[in-house]
Amino acid sequence: MTIKIVLAGPRGKMGTEAIEMILKEPKFALVACIDRKNAGEALQKNNLSIPIFDDADTCFDSVEADVFIDLTNPEAGFHHTKTALNHKIRAVVGTSGFSTEQINELSEMAETHHTGCIIAPNFAIGAILMMQFSKMAAKFFPDVEIIEKHHDQKMDAPSGTGVKTAQLIQENRESKKQGHPNEIETVSGSRGGDMDGIRIHSVRLPGLVAHQEVIFGGAGQTLSIKHDSLNRLSFMDGIHYSVLQVMKLDQLIYGLENLIEL
Numbered sequence: 001m002t003i004k005i006v007l008a009g010p011r012g013k014m015g016t017e018a019i020e021m022i023l024k025e026p027k028f029a030l031v032a033c034i035d036r037k038n039a040g041e042a043l044q045k046n047n048l049s050i051p052i053f054d055d056a057d058t059c060f061d062s063v064e065a066d067v068f069i070d071l072t073n074p075e076a077g078f079h080h081t082k083t084a085l086n087h088k089i090r091a092v093v094g095t096s097g098f099s100t101e102q103i104n105e106l107s108e109m110a111e112t113h114h115t116g117c118i119i120a121p122n123f124a125i126g127a128i129l130m131m132q133f134s135k136m137a138a139k140f141f142p143d144v145e146i147i148e149k150h151h152d153q154k155m156d157a158p159s160g161t162g163v164k165t166a167q168l169i170q171e172n173r174e175s176k177k178q179g180h181p182n183e184i185e186t187v188s189g190s191r192g193g194d195m196d197g198i199r200i201h202s203v204r205l206p207g208l209v210a211h212q213e214v215i216f217g218g219a220g221q222t223l224s225i226k227h228d229s230l231n232r233l234s235f236m237d238g239i240h241y242s243v244l245q246v247m248k249l250d251q252l253i254y255g256l257e258n259l260i261e262l
């Protein structure tokens with residue numbers, strides 16, 4: 001069976017890489033794209049000519065699709081994913097920056113429509129392991145700070161991976177405010193974001209792709225757990241795997257770690 005895919009964000013850095021991945025896989029067929037530009041035109045690629053829509057509703061009304069992939073931005077991605085689920089089209093969402101409320105809303109929709117949906121803040125297997133190792137380490141090292149570094153075109157901060165890491169660490173760590181109880185910021189924001197006392201520092205620079213270091217401190221020792229995505233190919237195996245897996249789901253799964261056996 002060929003899995004018919006609609007992709008949102010085909011001009012983007014992730015979208016461009018995802019198109020290559022889809023075209024290389026004989027089990028996948030790209031049938032349409034959603035893009036706010038070039039609507040009404042066709043995407044010409046490798047002898048393939050597929051329609052481009054600027055409106056998700058029109059797209060899902062017009063083409064027959066099995067899976068929708070979103071690689072856009074949080075606002076557009078949330079709207080697209082809701083529209084896909086309303087059309088009972090399974091969704092694989094790489095777009096990061098959704099709030100907990102938005103994820104809960106999508107989860108309820110997926111359940112109501114018995115339609116699979118995978119949302120993963122990070123599709124790189126190395127990053128999944130980095131998050132899981134951090135969760136393990138938090139049992140022994142409750143003192144922790146997170147430094148995440150991304151390219152300077154990234155819209156959301158902290159990154160979805162940073163937030164997810166903090167959530168996993170919270171499962172193994174009592175609530176605790178990191179740093180001195182009376183510490184003072186002489187420059188606002190210097191201590192980073194605060195998630196249940198865990199500090200998250202976001203670096204945004206050209207040249208970076210996606211990098212994260214989780215630093216644990218203990219008596220006379222530190223432990224650093226670090227992952228680097230050197231280019232966007234690092235995310236494609238996870239998206240490929242999720243497209244295959246979402247076909248078997250009738251609910252929402254958040255995080256690739258809940259999909260693979262670790």
Ligand code: NAP
Binds near residue numbers: 011
């Ligand atoms: P990007 O290069 O900025 O691409 C985003 C694309 O979405 C752009 O082409 C943009 O068009 C398009 N877009 C914006 N609004 C739209 C709308 N309303 N309808 C259709 N298309 C729209 O960003 P990227 O680096 O590819 O990243 C895309 C998303 O993936 C981000 O949320 C990023 O954080 C996330 N990401 C996830 C992972 C993961 O593993 N889950 C890894 C890397 C990145 P314009 O150029 O006109 O704005």
